[in-house]
Amino acid sequence: MAVEVPTPTGPARPDLTILETRIYRGPNIWSYQQAIHLVVDLGSLEDYPTVSLPGFTEQLLEAVPGLYNHTCSRGRRGGFVERLHEGTWLGHVAEHVALQLQTLAGHESRRGKTRAVKGVRGRYNVVYSYTDETVGVAAGKLSVRLLNHLVAPEDGFDFETEFNAFLRQAERVAFGPSTAAILEEAASRDIPFIRLNSASLVQLGQGVHAQRIRATMTSKTGALAVDIASDKDLTTKLLGSAGLPVPKQESARTMRGTVEAARRIGFPVVVKPLDGNHGRGVCLNLMNDADVEKAYDIAKAESRRGTIIVESFVTGRDYRCLIVGGKMQAIAERVPAHVIGDGTSTVSELVDITNADPRRGVGHEKVLTKIRVDANAEEILAGQGYTLASVPPEGEMVKLALTGNMSTGGISIDRTFDAHPDNVEIAEEAARMVGLDVAGIDFICPDITYPVRETGGAICEVNAAPGFRMHTHPTVGEPQFIAKPVVDLLFPPGAQSRVPIVAVTGTNGKTTTSRMIAHIFKGLGRKVGMTSTDGVVIDERLVIKADASGPRSARMVLQNPRVDFAVMEVARGGILREGLGYDRNDIAVVTNVQPDHLGLKGIDTLRQLADVKAVIVEAVPRDGFAVLNADDPHVRNMRRRCSGGIVWFTMAEPGSEVRDFVDDYCRRGGRAVVLEPSERGEMIVIKHGRRSMQLAWTHLLPATFGGAARFNVANSLAAAGAAFAAGAPLHDIRQGLRTFATTYYLSPGRLNLIEVGNADVFVDYCHNAAGMKELGAFVDRYAAQKQGQHDLTKTSRIGMIGAAGDRRDDDMRELGHVAAQHFDVIVIREDERLRGRKPGETAALIAEGAHTAIQEGARCRQVEVVLDELEATRHVLARTNPGDLVVMCVDQHAMVVTELEERTKHAQAGARIGLPSAATSDPDLDPTTLTSTAEAEGTEAEGEALAVVPGETHPPLDDTAI
Numbered sequence: 001m002a003v004e005v006p007t008p009t010g011p012a013r014p015d016l017t018i019l020e021t022r023i024y025r026g027p028n029i030w031s032y033q034q035a036i037h038l039v040v041d042l043g044s045l046e047d048y049p050t051v052s053l054p055g056f057t058e059q060l061l062e063a064v065p066g067l068y069n070h071t072c073s074r075g076r077r078g079g080f081v082e083r084l085h086e087g088t089w090l091g092h093v094a095e096h097v098a099l100q101l102q103t104l105a106g107h108e109s110r111r112g113k114t115r116a117v118k119g120v121r122g123r124y125n126v127v128y129s130y131t132d133e134t135v136g137v138a139a140g141k142l143s144v145r146l147l148n149h150l151v152a153p154e155d156g157f158d159f160e161t162e163f164n165a166f167l168r169q170a171e172r173v174a175f176g177p178s179t180a181a182i183l184e185e186a187a188s189r190d191i192p193f194i195r196l197n198s199a200s201l202v203q204l205g206q207g208v209h210a211q212r213i214r215a216t217m218t219s220k221t222g223a224l225a226v227d228i229a230s231d232k233d234l235t236t237k238l239l240g241s242a243g244l245p246v247p248k249q250e251s252a253r254t255m256r257g258t259v260e261a262a263r264r265i266g267f268p269v270v271v272k273p274l275d276g277n278h279g280r281g282v283c284l285n286l287m288n289d290a291d292v293e294k295a296y297d298i299a300k301a302e303s304r305r306g307t308i309i310v311e312s313f314v315t316g317r318d319y320r321c322l323i324v325g326g327k328m329q330a331i332a333e334r335v336p337a338h339v340i341g342d343g344t345s346t347v348s349e350l351v352d353i354t355n356a357d358p359r360r361g362v363g364h365e366k367v368l369t370k371i372r373v374d375a376n377a378e379e380i381l382a383g384q385g386y387t388l389a390s391v392p393p394e395g396e397m398v399k400l401a402l403t404g405n406m407s408t409g410g411i412s413i414d415r416t417f418d419a420h421p422d423n424v425e426i427a428e429e430a431a432r433m434v435g436l437d438v439a440g441i442d443f444i445c446p447d448i449t450y451p452v453r454e455t456g457g458a459i460c461e462v463n464a465a466p467g468f469r470m471h472t473h474p475t476v477g478e479p480q481f482i483a484k485p486v487v488d489l490l491f492p493p494g495a496q497s498r499v500p501i502v503a504v505t506g507t508n509g510k511t512t513t514s515r516m517i518a519h520i521f522k523g524l525g526r527k528v529g530m531t532s533t534d535g536v537v538i539d540e541r542l543v544i545k546a547d548a549s550g551p552r553s554a555r556m557v558l559q560n561p562r563v564d565f566a567v568m569e570v571a572r573g574g575i576l577r578e579g580l581g582y583d584r585n586d587i588a589v590v591t592n593v594q595p596d597h598l599g600l601k602g603i604d605t606l607r608q609l610a611d612v613k614a615v616i617v618e619a620v621p622r623d624g625f626a627v628l629n630a631d632d633p634h635v636r637n638m639r640r641r642c643s644g645g646i647v648w649f650t651m652a653e654p655g656s657e658v659r660d661f662v663d664d665y666c667r668r669g670g671r672a673v674v675l676e677p678s679e680r681g682e683m684i685v686i687k688h689g690r691r692s693m694q695l696a697w698t699h700l701l702p703a704t705f706g707g708a709a710r711f712n713v714a715n716s717l718a719a720a721g722a723a724f725a726a727g728a729p730l731h732d733i734r735q736g737l738r739t740f741a742t743t744y745y746l747s748p749g750r751l752n753l754i755e756v757g758n759a760d761v762f763v764d765y766c767h768n769a770a771g772m773k774e775l776g777a778f779v780d781r782y783a784a785q786k787q788g789q790h791d792l793t794k795t796s797r798i799g800m801i802g803a804a805g806d807r808r809d810d811d812m813r814e815l816g817h818v819a820a821q822h823f824d825v826i827v828i829r830e831d832e833r834l835r836g837r838k839p840g841e842t843a844a845l846i847a848e849g850a851h852t853a854i855q856e857g858a859r860c861r862q863v864e865v866v867l868d869e870l871e872a873t874r875h876v877l878a879r880t881n882p883g884d885l886v887v888m889c890v891d892q893h894a895m896v897v898t899e900l901e902e903r904t905k906h907a908q909a910g911a912r913i914g915l916p917s918a919a920t921s922d923p924d925l926d927p928t929t930l931t932s933t934a935e936a937e938g939t940e941a942e943g944e945a946l947a948v949v950p951g952e953t954h955p956p957l958d959d960t961a962i
Contacts, residue, residue, distance in 0.1 A: 014148030015043025016090050018141065019123070023133045025551055027619040028579030029612055030113065030127045035579075036098070036136040038126040039117065040091050040144065045151065046122035051087030059150050060084070060093070063159055066100045089114075090147050091124030097143035098136070099128050101163070105139070105170035107131035118602075135170045142166050171361075176200060178216045178468035185483035191497040192583055194555060204490060205497035206582075207529065207563035211490040216438050217465045218490055225435035229464040230275050232309050235434060242433050244426055245458045249311040255296045261310040262292045268313035270460070271295035273303030277463070284402040285313050298376070314458045318403070319415065319443040321424070322471055322482055323431035325489045328424045330416045330471040330480035331448065337371045337401040337409030341392025347381065348373070348388040351400070359473075360409075368475065371400055371409035412470035414477025415448055422451040430459050437489060440466025499529075499563055501582060502722050503616040505570040506591030506629075507609075508771045509715045512703070512742070512750045513591055514569045516719035519746065520728060520736030521565050529563035531556075533571070533765075534748055538562060550574030551581030558582060575615050576601050588616040588642070589627040589722050591715065593634040594770035598808060610634040620644040625725035627718055630662050630672075647725050648672040649717035651710070666690070673721040681707065684717060684737075686724055695720055696734050702741035708781035709751060711774040712742070749893030751778075754900045758882035760786075763897055766889045767803050769814040775887065776822030783885055795883040797859075799823035800876050802869070802889060805835035805842050812842060816849030820860035823887070825879070826850050828865045829872035831891040843867060873899050 020039040028035060050056055061067055061081065070080035080096055092114040102109040112128030130136025142162055149157045175183065179200045186193055186204050194203045201214045211219045217226070228234055233251040240246045250261035251274065262269045271292055272282040281302025283295035292310075299308050322330040339350035351371050354360070360368040371377075373388065377400045381387060384398060392398050401408045423443065431439035445457025452458070471480045491497055504514045511532050518528045522540060530537040531553040536544040538560055544553070549571035557566050558581070570580065593610045603609050617626045617638045624644035629635040631650050639646050648665060649672065652658040662672045666687040675698070676683045684695040699707040701716055716737050723733045742751040744763075752763040760782075766775045779797060801819050803812050819826055828843045828850075843865045850863045866872035873888060873896050880886055890896045 013044050014152045014154070015041070015045050016094065016144050016148050016151075017041045017043065018144055021137060021140070022577065023137065024579035025133070025555075026578070026580035026582055027584070027615055028575065029615060030125075031111070031129070032618065033111065033129050034133075035112075035127050036130050036133070036140055038094070038140050038144075040094060040124050040126055042090055042122045042124065045090050048151075049087035049089050050084045050093060053151060056150055057081075057084045060097075060147075063146065063150075064097055064100050066104060067096060070096050070100070072096070089124070090151075091126050094140070094143045094147055095126045095128050097146060098126075098139040101139040101142060101166065102130060102135060102170075104163075105135055105167055106174060107135050107170065109136070132170070132173050134173050138166055138169055173198060175202075176215060176467075176469075177472060178466075179213065181468050181472050181483040182213055182216070182486055185481075185487045189487065189491070189497075191487070191491060192558075194559060196559075203559060204487075206558040207499035207566065208527065208561060209491075209496050209499065209564075210559070210561055213486075213490075215465050216468060216486070218437060218486065220437045220489060221464065222435050222437075225437075226464045228434050229436060229439070229462050232272070232274050232461065233307070235462050236311070238433050239430055239459055239462070242429065244430055244433070245452055247311040247314050247458045247460060249309060252308050252310060253306055255293055258296045258308050258310055259289050259292050262286065262289070265310060265312050270309075270311050270313050271299050272309050272311075273299045274307035274309050275304050276302050282403050311460070314444040314456070314460060316445045316457050317447070319419075319445065319448050320412075320466070320470060321419070321427035321441040321443060322466060322468075322480075323428055323436070323439045323441060324482065324485040325437060326428055326432055327485070328419070328428055329482045329485050330414070331419050332412040332470040332474060333415050333448070334403075334405065334470060335411045335413065336399055336403060337377075338397050338399045339371075339392075341394055341396040341398060343394035344391065346389050346391055347386055347398060350392070350398070359475075368411065368473075369407055369409050373400065377401065406467065406470050411475035414471070414474040414480065416471075416478075416480055419448045420451050422453065423448055426452065426459070430462055434462050436462070436464055438466065438486060439463065499558070499566050500587070500726055501558075501566045501568060501585040502587040502589065502726060503568045503570050503580070503585035503619070504589040504591070504718075504722075505572075505575075505613045505616050506589075506635075507594035507596045507768070508766075508774065509591040509711055509718070510569050510571075510589075511765070512712060512747060513589060513715045513718045513722075514567050515747050515750075516703070516715060516737065516740050517589075517722050518567045519740045520719065520723045520733055521567075521726075523736050523739070524728060524732050526565040527562045528565045528567060529557035529560055530567040530569070532569040547571075551578040554581030570616055572603070572609065572612050573601075575612050576603075580615065580619055584619045584621050584624070585616055586621070586624045587627060587722050587725050588620050588624070589718050590614075590617065590629060590635045590638060591718055592629055592632045592770075594768065595811065596768040596770065596807070598811070606634055610638070614638045614641050617642050625671075625722075627721040627725060629714070629718070630658050631714075645725075646670065647721040649714070649721045650674055651714055651717070653677065663687075671721070671724065673717045673724070675713070675717070682713075684720060686720060686730070686733075688724075693730055695730065696737055701737050702739075703737075703747075703751075705751075705753075705778070705782060706785055708785055709778045710781075711771075711778070712751065744897055748897070749890065752893075752897065754897070754904065756877060756886075756900055756903045757880065759880045759884040759886055761877075761880075761886040761888065761900060763888050763890055763893055763900070765893065766801075767815075767891075768807070769811060769818050772801070772815055772818040772822075772889075775889075776818060779822050779885065779887060786885070795881070795885065796824040797822065798825045798827065798876055798880060798884060798886045800827045800829060800872055800886075800888040800890070801846065802829045802831060802891060803842055803846060804831055805833070805837035809845050812845035813849030813852070816846035816851075816863075817853040817858075818849075819846075820850040820853035820858040820863075823860055825862045825864070826860055827872050827876050828863065829869045829891075830867045832869070840865070840867060870895060870899065877903055 018038050019041055022037040024035045068081055069077055072080035072083050095112040095114045099109045099112055109129045115125045117123040146159055183193055191204055196203055204211045236246045236249045248265045252258040252261050267287050268285045270284050281299040283298055286292050286295055318334045320332050339354055351373055355370040360370045380399055427441040430441050440463035442461040444460050445452045446455045468482055471482050502517055504510045514532055518530045521528050527539045531548045533547050533549050535542050535546050536548045536553050536556055549569045551574050554568050557563055593606055618641050620626050620642050622643050625647050626642040627647045630648040648662045650658055650662050666672050669689045672687045674685050676685045682698040686693045686695055698704050698713050703712040720733050744752045749765045754761050766772055799819055803815050828846050830842050847863050854860050866875045869891055
């Protein structure tokens with residue numbers, strides 16, 4: 001059906017603009033795959049679908065004819081062209097053009113989608129897959145420029161020129177054919193890989209299982225073997241000492257020495273650099289001193305060490321034998337660059353005709369390389385009696401190079417199954433002598449089908465990191481799948497390539513849950529790599545101190561060669577910014593979804609926030625598990641997005657609706673972690689089908705403070721569920737939870753208890769209203785446990801609180817309102833980073849919420865503001881008396897804990913500021929005392945990206961091309 005065409009208000013203008021670019025390097029809110037996300041603004045073009053732009057569709061298809069193959073939502077070839085004729089908007093067109101441009105650059109990309117930004121007219125989310133992010137982004141930019149040019153031609157814009165520049169950029173960043181072949185084989189075996197630089201250094205596998213390749217050199221390639229292969233003189237001597245056929249050879253460093261060596265060996269000779277490769281600097285069939293002198297200059301220019309090799313010229317065909325792991329895998333006959341005369345065309349014209357072959361490109365761009373006509377080629381022509389203007393007879397072969405390297409324009413003929421067994425044995429022995437795991441043995445002999453010891457011939461070179469292109473894409477013959485034995489060498493059948501990944505997300509509790517899981521598996525002897533808001537931890541050592549809950553930190557863990565188990569804390573911001581830092585997680589844990597971070601990056605509702613956090617659930621494979629909080633309806637709904645199994649955890653009492661739901665699930669064979677109350681307390685029980693396995697009493701777990709910290713009871717349930725799903729034995733799960741305490745060593749900044757002057761001081765990271773409700777409930781229960789040790793009528797509860805400046809005003813007011821329900825005195829501080837707020841603005845909003853609660857009869861009777869966190873800490877300690885209960889909700893926990901540790905050495909009773917009793921209710925009392933000791937700070941913006949989260953999530957991208 002054609003779209004309804006709006007009435008244009010004026011001529012169309014090239015207003016299509018990219019407002020924001022995001023690169024998702026793993027599963028994300030749009031797709032299970034990596035993707036490019038452009039936020040585009042159509043401007044006035046919102047009023048101009050394609051059907052209203054005269055000649056637009058025809059010009060577009062002429063410029064990018066590959067769009068005829070795109071299926072779009074129609075599911076058939078030509079579907080997108082139908083959409084163009086019916087009328088579609090240019091954001092959608094930009095998506096398809098970006099995909100096709102990548103395909104033309106050799107980066108097969110097929111999937112994309114375009115969705116309107118909710119609530120903003122003319123603005124669209126354009127999302128499409130990519131292979132290389134640099135090429136993907138460049139394709140999007142060129143797509144937008146082309147569409148604007150077709151709407152209104154731009155002076156100086158030539159699409160063909162721009163497209164060729166785009167192709168050259170793609171060729172620079174693309175993997176070479178050898179690396180690409182190995183990566184394709186790895187991907188077919190579900191072996192993950194990470195590109196480590198802009199060239200061909202790649203990690204295959206994760207953590208302790210990782211192997212690396214650079215082109216065809218691998219982690220198992222010995223440096224000594226590479227050095228030997230690079231020294232052609234030494235290589236020849238080693239092979240000759242083993243009785244292998246090699247040419248006579250000498251080395252020289254001067255032109256005179258080179259000429260004299262040639263005379264001793266006897267003409268014809270070959271001159272080449274000692275450390276050359278790809279046939280560069282090699283001169284063949286030199287017949288006299290003058291030829292050698294010219295060849296010396298050529299070889300010298302290609303030699304890094306300045307040493308020249310002179311060897312006897314062995315006549316015959318040029319064969320490359322590929323040896324992997326000591327076994328012959330492929331043999332190719334290499335034919336030098338040449339043209340075949342047709343009786344009418346000149347040599348120059350024949351070269352152009354040959355280079356027009358679509359299989360030929362620049363460098364390693366395609367399976368064949370274009371022939372270059374240089375001074376050396378003209379000299380070779382002259383030796384055959386031709387010039388570039390000569391017309392060779394029909395059928396005559398005219399050589400343009402002496403070496404058969406593919407990089408100089410040669411072709412290859414597959415001879416894998418033609419070689420005589422004796423020749424195969426010689427090639428394998430040569431690779432073993434040098435010590436290379438992947439070696440290219442260059443044979444010169446009359447015919448590879450006959451033994452070289454009888455027909456004559458020799459090994460002229462042994463190459464480290466040999467190219468695969470001549471074997472994977474022979475010009476004549478069947479391709480050989482030689483990447484398979486290379487990957488077999490790195491990952492023998494049955495070998496593991498992945499480490500288990502447990503991803504943890506949620507509004508509150510994800511950091512503590514992550515630490516609990518890591519602690520359990522550390523007890524199992526695993527080398528755990530963990531990311532969290534405090535940094536990257538490798539085997540209990542903090543290697544990077546930063547907020548490391550994003551995808552880059554995850555990749556850092558997976559690159560570490562010690563890690564054999566990964567626990568990733570996954571934050572909302574990282575998912576929205578880059579997606580996950582890996583392709584899938586074996587276990588996904590979601591603790592809860594609470595109203596925090598709302599109003600940022602388009603996340604305005606709890607449902608949208610749940611959609612973001614559900615990305616880790618969608619990344620669970622069929623043999624994995626999602627550990628979900630059954631008590632949270634938003635988390636409970638995530639079960640529909642999980643391909644694997646579900647492990648529920650719940651705090652609900654038996655007989656409740658939620659508990660009945662979980663018990664019914666278990667009766668059908670499912671898994672869950674629940675609480676079973678009794679007279680002795682609450683028992684954590686793991687249920688699997690009809691089996692129930694007692695784990696531990698909640699009040700005996702140190703992290704729960706005798707069961708008072710209910711949020712840590714919930715975190716313990718989640719950690720137990722994740723560990724059980726990951727295969728940890730019951731005893732080790734129990735031992736892990738029993739030995740995990742919220743000390744600063746095990747859980748910095750999360751409910752750390754420090755006694756200062758006979759007062760209990762808790763340090764915690766709580767920063768939102770939902771967390772404050774749980775923390776306040778803990779304060780109430782903990783105070784009740786302490787009753788009898790102190791006279792509670794003479795002690796106070798003091799809370800130091802704060803919130804990040806990027807939260808909504810109402811969220812800050814609610815934080816203060818909740819805190820006022822549980823503390824007698826509130827001291828409000830501000831974070832070091834104000835995130836766009838003015839100094840004192842955040843504190844004033846929190847104080848406003850607390851003041852409202854006091855007017856409603858809340859517990860709090862005094863509110864103070866000390867903006868600087870360290871000064872606020874000192875202020876709280878100065879007014880703390882023995883027996884008081886102090887909770888410090890901090891931003892920089894290390895600094896605060898250091899101050900507390902100092903105070904434990906010389907703590908003194910604080911002078912209480914006229915604090916009325918809890919029973920006092922004076923309507924004229926001013927509850928807010930402003931005490932600001934912080935220096936005025938400039939505003940600081942965090943740099944949050946534009947709101948772009950869609951109203952609905954569609955994980956798989958739509959098919960848009962064949």
